[in-house]
Amino acid sequence: MYQDFDRGLARERTAQMRKEVDHYRLAARLAKAARSEEDGAIRRGRIARGVALATALFR
Numbered sequence: 001m002y003q004d005f006d007r008g009l010a011r012e013r014t015a016q017m018r019k020e021v022d023h024y025r026l027a028a029r030l031a032k033a034a035r036s037e038e039d040g041a042i043r044r045g046r047i048a049r050g051v052a053l054a055t056a057l058f059r
Helices: 002-057
Strands: none
Touching: none
């Protein structure tokens, strides 16, 4: 009787831990995507400024 109860609790706890891990993975993936978008915008801005400077120098 107690063994079944313990198994049920263990299953519930395992399911909860998996749910939390999935949530943390999703949050980490979203944060990484946001960082890469910001980095991309910074790089594009730097490249645009460099091209504008080179264009101005060769006019």
